[in-house]
Amino acid sequence: MELERRGVVAPLVVTETFLPLVQAQARARRVEPRLVVVPHPVGGLNEAELAGRIEGAAAELLRMADEARGGA
Amino acid sequence: MSTDWDVVVVGAGIAGLTAARVAAEHGLRVVAYDRLTPGGQLVNLTALHEHPGGTGPELVAALTAAAEGAGVRLAYAEVTRVHPGSPVRLETSGGEVTAGAVVVATGLGPGRLGLPGEEALARRGVSTCAGCDGPLFRGRAVAVVGDDEWTAEEALELAGWASAVTVLVPGQPRWSPDRAARLAAAERVEVVPDATVTALRGEGVLSGVVVRTADGERALAVAGLFPFVGRRGPEGLVEGLAADAQGRLVPSGGVLVAGDARAGAEQSLTAAEADGRAAGEAALGALAASSGSLRIVDPTHGVLPEVDAAPVGAGSTATWTDVALFTNSKPNATELLRGLGERLQAHWGLPELGFAAKENASVAAEKDTIDWLSQRFKMVLVAVGD
Numbered sequence: 001m002e003l004e005r006r007g008v009v010a011p012l013v014v015t016e017t018f019l020p021l022v023q024a025q026a027r028a029r030r031v032e033p034r035l036v037v038v039p040h041p042v043g044g045l046n047e048a049e050l051a052g053r054i055e056g057a058a059a060e061l062l063r064m065a066d067e068a069r070g071g072a
Numbered sequence: 073m074s075t076d077w078d079v080v081v082v083g084a085g086i087a088g089l090t091a092a093r094v095a096a097e098h099g100l101r102v103v104a105y106d107r108l109t110p111g112g113q114l115v116n117l118t119a120l121h122e123h124p125g126g127t128g129p130e131l132v133a134a135l136t137a138a139a140e141g142a143g144v145r146l147a148y149a150e151v152t153r154v155h156p157g158s159p160v161r162l163e164t165s166g167g168e169v170t171a172g173a174v175v176v177a178t179g180l181g182p183g184r185l186g187l188p189g190e191e192a193l194a195r196r197g198v199s200t201c202a203g204c205d206g207p208l209f210r211g212r213a214v215a216v217v218g219d220d221e222w223t224a225e226e227a228l229e230l231a232g233w234a235s236a237v238t239v240l241v242p243g244q245p246r247w248s249p250d251r252a253a254r255l256a257a258a259e260r261v262e263v264v265p266d267a268t269v270t271a272l273r274g275e276g277v278l279s280g281v282v283v284r285t286a287d288g289e290r291a292l293a294v295a296g297l298f299p300f301v302g303r304r305g306p307e308g309l310v311e312g313l314a315a316d317a318q319g320r321l322v323p324s325g326g327v328l329v330a331g332d333a334r335a336g337a338e339q340s341l342t343a344a345e346a347d348g349r350a351a352g353e354a355a356l357g358a359l360a361a362s363s364g365s366l367r368i369v370d371p372t373h374g375v376l377p378e379v380d381a382a383p384v385g386a387g388s389t390a391t392w393t394d395v396a397l398f399t400n401s402k403p404n405a406t407e408l409l410r411g412l413g414e415r416l417q418a419h420w421g422l423p424e425l426g427f428a429a430k431e432n433a434s435v436a437a438e439k440d441t442i443d444w445l446s447q448r449f450k451m452v453l454v455a456v457g458d
């Protein structure tokens with residue numbers, strides 16, 4: 001979040017469970033983070049499960065990245 | 073007496089956030105400092121027992137919103153020393169501040185056995201967070217050291233992943249009959265009372281522990297070790313304040329102490345919240361006493377403070393080909409980032425990606441790393457908040 005404050009586009013990958021916490025932190029730091037939300041958990045997943053998380057999040061990330069680049 | 077703040081709260085766990093909110097609701101100018109992130113121990117708790125707050129992160133969100141709604145300012149800095157008096161002076165990593173009253177709510181440090189090699193094995197088998205690291209031990213044996221209610225809950229949570237959970241109790245368990253029954257019914261859990269861990273085994277990563285019981289010493293092969301003993305309070309933080317044997321502070325001389333950091337605290341969410349509420353009320357009383365009977369309160373309380381400053385560019389000359397990954401080194405975070413980074417690399421035809429890592433998820437990122445990333449890169453993909 002400090003990176004966004006400094007003008008860097010910094011998408012943050014966060015799991016559903018931790019979304020409320022990250023949002024609270026963002027409010028406290030007065031930043032609007034770009035969040036890529038994935039199902040919880042991430043730790044402990046095997047390779048195939050992890051590939052599924054990557055697959056699920058990639059489209060949203062690419063959209064966000066294109067939008068940031070386009071809007072710059 | 074003119075001070076920077078009416079009340080400074082040290083530590084924004086459940087006790088500190090509650091104390092800060094209550095004081096702010098009385099119209100006081102309140103700042104709550106945390107060296108990490110608001111929430112404290114709650115951040116590590118996926119399931120809450122004996123508290124109706126939902127999950128840990130949900131409760132943190134609610135507590136933070138309530139505190140901010142009341143006008144509390146949350147600040148990110150470590151308080152390194154408190155000098156009681158009128159005013160109270162606090163040394164912080166962001167400079168010195170003064171206040172009319174202080175509430176110390178720093179909680180306790182992480183569990184420690186105090187054995188050689190323990191620090192080096194932290195997050196290489198030694199952990200104090202079942203919710204965070206439990207999945208790493210899927211199908212492997214782990215040991216838990218402790219004797220209280222939360223040790224029992226952590227052991228039961230770990231049994232959902234590990235092949236075997238040995239609970240090493242330094243003396244006799246202090247948990248309730250209900251938890252004893254649940255532990256006894258859990259197939260993969262064994263409770264060993266009067267057990268002392270005397271050594272850790274492992275090169276680079278933990279491979280086992282040596283345990284002494286009345287029957288003598290034996291080696292126990294485990295991939296994970298979760299110590300919930302040896303947690304210490306903020307002894308020495310406040311000039312002149314006495315501490316108990318566990319380093320927890322004894323409130324006196326107008327210094328308020330709330331939550332786990334207080335000598336005699338029960339160490340539960342409900343107790344810490346009640347303590348925080350009482351400290352918030354007491355802060356009002358302490359200020360009234362120090363300034364005579366008339367107190368002018370801040371009429372703007374409840375109004376969110378102004379936005380600090382517009383986002384600042386760091387004078388960076390980075391372009392859209394300068395993209396980096398920044399991992400907090402949580403399990404699988406780096407792998408997840410690399411996978412997503414590859415997609416972006418292919419999508420934008422990027423020649424390469426920068427990379428930075430925070431060694432440990434539970435410490436704040438180093439300023440040097442943030443400086444480097446913000447000057448060198450246009451976009452930084454960060455993971456993982458879990």
Ligand SMILES: Cc1cc2nc3c(=O)[nH]c(=O)nc-3n(C[C@H](O)[C@H](O)[C@H](O)COP(=O)(O)OP(=O)(O)OC[C@H]3O[C@@H](n4cnc5c(N)ncnc54)[C@H](O)[C@@H]3O)c2cc1C
Nearest residue numbers: 083085086087107112113121151178179331332339340341
């Ligand atoms: C494994 C485990 C499981 C638990 N499960 C439960 C449960 O299910 N139900 C229940 O009721 N209780 C549970 N508890 C107990 C409960 O979590 C604690 O009693 C409670 O969270 C304590 O809150 P606190 O605000 O006093 O301290 P903490 O939550 O520890 O917060 C202290 C804060 O102070 C900050 N801090 C420390 N020093 C400084 C400094 N010098 N400067 C700035 N900031 C500082 C820290 O970063 C932290 O954010 C559990 C405890 C453990 C260890």
